[in-house]
């Protein structure tokens with residue numbers, strides 16, 4: 178009748194038993210027959226050795242025999258080039274963006290001129306940017322004197338059969354016949370050609386035979402058995418995009434290796450060999466802490482491999498500067514000057530503590546939080562306005578996640594400061610013994626919040642200004658400050674609704690919501706979409722009760738990325754008309770763009786931690802047009818499992834069942850159509866006064882909320898009394 182994976186069998190079995198008894202009017206549809214086959218959405222390769230999927234046949238040219246032999250591995254593909262011939266070329270498609278080391282099993286070669294016959298490889302995430310050189314290679318980021326390739330990888334093919342693996346370095350003389358090593362790509366172009374600079378070792382002519390090729394996948398192999406958290410709902414597209422984004426994050430979850438990471442001074446012995454969350458699969462292979470604000474959440478909620486985030490946070494904390502500033506990444510030997518990322522480091526430290534309960538980490542790095550918040554940020558605060566002001570102290574040349582040319586009192590920096598201060602105060606409170614810190618940071622957050630509201634709000638449009646141009650506000654409004662203004666609580670509900678309505682009006686594009694409403698700061702900013710910052714707007718929409726507009730924004734943005742090459746993986750940024758915003762250079766698998774994962778899990782499924790390691794949690798489904806959802810959230814003491822059904826909302830009916838580890842307390846909020854609709858917990862009426870379990874129901878904002886402490890499973894029904902239990 179239904180399929181359930183082993184580790185969930187007891188949960189869903191139990192759930193089934195709690196369903197309304199035969200004869201109950203909702204029995205047939207509020208049913209346990211909801212599909213339980215989320216595994217079908219998983220995008221990970223089945224194993225670390227990945228084979229190509231197809232030949233893109235319209236690119237095949239020159240003298241090639243048996244081109245499909247490459248795919249089957251059952252017969253040999255031979256490329257032959259004589260002087261005057263068209264260059265033999267094959268384009269291989271791995272079917273999706275992948276990351277790792279390509280290997281080619283050569284079956285032999287012969288030359289007709291001196292030197293080994295040469296094969297060149299060009300990698301690309303899309304056909305659009307597939308050329309004779311890779312859409313990105315390390316040489317694109319290397320100073321001129323250190324470039325060893327023109328952007329393609331070269332092979333001098335030996336005459337005896339052997340396996341060539343794409344490792345970083347050169348076959349001859351440290352500078353000749355060189356290859357890049359690791360690539361993030363979907364397509365690879367293979368063509369017979371020799372670089373003049375590789376003489377005398379290679380030649381363009383001769384013949385090369387290939388028996389097969391494969392990729393050593395180095396990302397996190399996120400097969401179904403590795404999911405400690407999952408999501409499924411009535412909406413097939415949302416489901417698929419949730420898993421697509423998990424896969425995107427998987428290809429960015431990789432070991433930090435000297436020759437595969439960002440060549441601009443990012444190598445760091447303290448990260449070497451550690452699992453980290455890189456900020457891109459093909460490019461910028463360095464863990465940036467701002468990216469973690471999204472990608473770490475995706476990681477916690479899918480495979481729960483907290484080490485990948487923790488390694489990064491700890492390493493950056495260890496490199497704190499003497500004035501308290503914390504570097505954004507290891508790039509440039511930990512000196513890239515960003516103003517917002519140290520605040521993200523606080524937010525990410527809080528998230529790590531809340532999602533994984535890592536008390537050891539937070540205790541170790543608590544002094545770093547104090548120093549950052551009490552030394553560095555005060556040094557760039559205008560004591561008259563109480564606001565962070567870019568230009569004060571060392572901050573003049575400092576950038577942010579998009580190196581935006583802004584100065585003065587920028588809304589984004591200040592509202593993020595409020596978020597970080599309040600999170601730090603929560604950490605102080607949870608740890609205990611730091612009441613002074615908690616008090617001081619909360620009070621400062623209130624000061625900054627008040628100052629943002631009184632100095633940075635543009636009443637003419639009903640949204641926050643971006644910041645100041647000289648001494649007056651810049652005539653532009655940004656998605657970041659406005660969205661995080663809501664997330665941080667700087668904007669109250671009235672302001673939030675005003676802000677979000679302005680963003681909808683001014684920034685909605687067919688491929689998402691842009692990050693600026695006009696071009697005051699830079700050309701085409703009003704057409705650029707960052708899934709990264711969009712996550713905070715989407716989350717703000719849910720939290721403001723605008724689920725429909727949140728889902729609409731998700732559908733435009735993730736729908737666009739899913740429908741365009743390379744498909745599946747989420748892009749670093751989207752440009753005018755839905756283009757890749759930085760052309761070939763754009764990374765099309767970027768962990769910071771995977772916010773759909775926390776957005777759906779936290780809001781649609783509805784689960785968020787309110788105590789370290791989910792020791793306290795909120796469950797508040799925000800369904801929008803989603804009819805039902807279910808899923809699992811990993812916690813240090815075991816999973817929180819939840820299923821809800823809103824299919825009968827027209828009759829005022831809502832159904833939710835949840836189980837959580839013993840000793841955990843949850844506040845559960847279920848949507849109610851009016852104040853008189855009855856609410857039951859495990860068949861007992863709990864709304865409208867006293868009840869056996871002494872559960873108090875609070876009605877507010879269209880929800881009935883109640884506290885459920887510990888012990889096992891609870892089923893909450895709104896509008897109908899759940900029938901007796903039954904065994905299957």
Ligand SMILES: *[C@@H]1O[C@H](CO)[C@@H](O)[C@H](O)[C@H]1NC(C)=O
Nearest residue numbers: 232233234235236304305742
């Ligand atoms: C080759 O075929 C693919 C579809 O398989 C298409 O997207 C692409 O534009 C074609 N390229 C050329 C150069 O014809």
Ligand SMILES: *[C@@H]1O[C@H](CO)[C@@H](O)[C@H](O)[C@H]1NC(C)=O
Nearest residue numbers: 240241242255256257258384
């Ligand atoms: C293609 O290459 C093969 C050797 O692999 C050779 O026998 C054949 O003559 C070549 N065909 C053409 C048209 O050059």
Ligand SMILES: *[C@@H]1O[C@H](CO)[C@@H](O)[C@H](O)[C@H]1NC(C)=O
Nearest residue numbers: 308309310327328329370372
């Ligand atoms: C790649 O092709 C372009 C034009 O098609 C050419 O100008 C360039 O020299 C080629 N680069 C290499 C490395 O062959």
Ligand SMILES: *[C@@H]1O[C@H](CO)[C@@H](O)[C@H](O)[C@H]1NC(C)=O
Nearest residue numbers: 344345346347434435436437
């Ligand atoms: C990195 O690449 C260089 C060649 O550029 C090589 O000599 C070195 O061994 C590589 N390091 C590692 C750890 O593989």
Ligand SMILES: *[C@@H]1O[C@H](CO)[C@@H](O)[C@H](O)[C@H]1NC(C)=O
Nearest residue numbers: 225226278342393394395434
């Ligand atoms: C795949 O690459 C990793 C990282 O370089 C290496 O440790 C492993 O041995 C490789 N596996 C295969 C099958 O080549």
Ligand SMILES: *[C@@H]1O[C@H](CO)[C@@H](O)[C@H](O)[C@H]1NC(C)=O
Nearest residue numbers: 442443444445509510511512
């Ligand atoms: C990086 O900075 C540290 C501390 O300033 C210094 O000791 C180290 O030599 C630098 N490393 C490089 C590669 O420049």
Ligand SMILES: *[C@@H]1O[C@H](CO)[C@@H](O)[C@H](O)[C@H]1NC(C)=O
Nearest residue numbers: 559560561562563566569648
């Ligand atoms: C601080 O803000 C006030 C009010 O906007 C301004 O007059 C003053 O110049 C600022 N201070 C500095 C050091 O920029």
Ligand SMILES: *[C@@H]1O[C@H](CO)[C@@H](O)[C@H](O)[C@H]1NC(C)=O
Nearest residue numbers: 563617618619620621622624
């Ligand atoms: C809040 O602002 C006032 C001045 O407006 C200042 O005196 C006070 O010290 C500030 N409090 C904190 C905690 O920063």
Ligand SMILES: *[C@@H]1O[C@H](CO)[C@@H](O)[C@H](O)[C@H]1NC(C)=O
Nearest residue numbers: 630631634668669670671672
């Ligand atoms: C919301 O915040 C604004 C700006 O601070 C304030 O003017 C307004 O009174 C607040 N509204 C409510 C309902 O608190």
Ligand SMILES: *[C@@H]1O[C@H](CO)[C@@H](O)[C@H](O)[C@H]1NC(C)=O
Nearest residue numbers: 701704752753754755756757
């Ligand atoms: C976007 O589309 C418009 C209208 O079709 C066109 O004028 C513009 O050049 C396009 N921009 C880009 C970057 O493709």
Ligand SMILES: *[C@@H]1O[C@H](CO)[C@@H](O)[C@H](O)[C@H]1NC(C)=O
Nearest residue numbers: 788792793840841842886887
């Ligand atoms: C859960 O609530 C009970 C009483 O309602 C309390 O004793 C217990 O400490 C709470 N547990 C947690 C983890 O907060």
Ligand SMILES: *[C@@H]1O[C@H](CO)[C@@H](O)[C@H](O)[C@H]1NC(C)=O
Nearest residue numbers: 827828829850851853854896
């Ligand atoms: C409240 O909602 C229930 C279920 O939809 C409905 O039966 C009832 O009439 C409603 N009561 C009021 C006062 O609207």
